[in-house]
Amino acid sequence: MIVELTINGDPVTARVAYPGNLLDLLRDDLGLPGSKSACEQGECGSCSVILDGELVCSCLVLAADAHGSTVTTVEGISAAGSLHPVQEAMQRAGAVQCGFCTPGIVVAAADLFAVNPQPTATEIKEALAGNICRCTGYGAIVRALEGTEIVADR
Amino acid sequence: MEIVHPSSIEEALAGLSDGGVPLAGGTDLMVEVNFGHIRPEKVVGLRRLEPLKEWAGSRIGAGVTWRRIERQGPTALAEAARTVGSPQIRNAGTIGGNLGTASPAGDGHPFLAAVDASIELTSADGSRLVTWDEFFVGVKETARAPDELITAVELPGELPERQAFGKIGIRNAMVIATVCAVVTRSDDRRTTVGLGSVAPTPMRAPRAETMISSIARPTDADLSEFQRLVSEEVRPITDHRSTEEYRRHGAGVLARRLLERCLR
């Protein structure tokens, strides 16, 4: 079936394979491989996107159900050619090892900073509770984001 | 495959009448779809159905997300909401979907049991209210007929003055309950205990409730007896998440701690 949606500000029309999820649509059909596919059961957060204003796991969104929706992926989290303050903070602090979890962490953190420009370490940990990182042990990520006032606009 | 995006309850019901499967936040259903366990031919997309998101006083629409309940819900239901999955799961997952799945471990259920909530089921023939204990029939089995939509949760107009939710699991975030529970205590001492993950369906602990409801200022010995009765009343099993013995013990300890919180 055909779905029409807005992705990172652009209107997109795509044919979706049933019973495909939004994550596969983004990665395989729309050339947006930033969102990662790992568990496909909502556990790891590597596929996080903003759907109609809410942070969700794109693997748990039926692609056909995204018809008429607005989606922001990690590719659209900042203006083309620039980095989101969250991305800058993580780069500065070396909070990336293999990088597989990073897009999901960036989207989840950007969602946090959009409503809470100066979160505490506890608030950061709670906001990232749905994102698994197998490399960093999270310390570097929390330190990167803590104490940075980030005025994010998404 | 076909998907319909109804703009009214009537349209949604029409979608169900010829075999459509309701899809709310997808946090349960899509896991089944992704793993190929189910392959619905027709899906009724409820995520943007406004009437299901209405929340007026004691009537919570089935499409209300855990995120909203975490922020605006009655104390113990808000506490339960805060432990559901992760921010991503709470933004998508709904109280109606929790009921649709009817997992014995559903974190929303102990509260509904503890306050004697009812579930509103709607079909083309109209709406009916079923009490929580009529609604939950067995493991992932409910009183909902295939052509019915869960439209709302109806709470009593007056809720107990003190209420507390607790959950035992193997970690703090993103965890399915080994035991979850709500204890409420009213000014007139009436005490209720709702329990999850310790029987095929959510349950109450009537003997423990009766015993403690007669006591104005429970002593340590009273609390121990309350704990013992709760452990005795639950009907847990051993599975991949825990053992019968641990759940039995955990249910008693958790209920006692929640009661202590209510008494403080």
Ligand SMILES: Cc1cc2nc3c(=O)[nH]c(=O)nc-3n(C[C@H](O)[C@H](O)[C@H](O)COP(=O)(O)OP(=O)(O)OC[C@H]3O[C@@H](n4cnc5c(N)ncnc54)[C@H](O)[C@@H]3O)c2cc1C
């Ligand atoms: C990673 C992860 C963590 C989780 N953690 C928890 C947790 O800690 N605690 C917990 O309780 N649950 C947890 N869950 C399960 C799930 O998030 C909840 O049960 C949630 O409330 C389901 O709501 P939903 O809107 O996403 O339901 P959906 O997946 O959309 O639907 C679930 C079922 O209900 C039916 N349904 C949905 N809405 C209606 C309706 N209005 N009328 C009739 N039928 C309907 C669907 O057909 C389907 O069978 C978790 C899930 C994931 C993936």
Ligand code: FES
């Ligand atoms: S791939 Fe979606 S949460 Fe893991």
Ligand code: FES
């Ligand atoms: S950096 Fe490797 S998973 Fe997080």
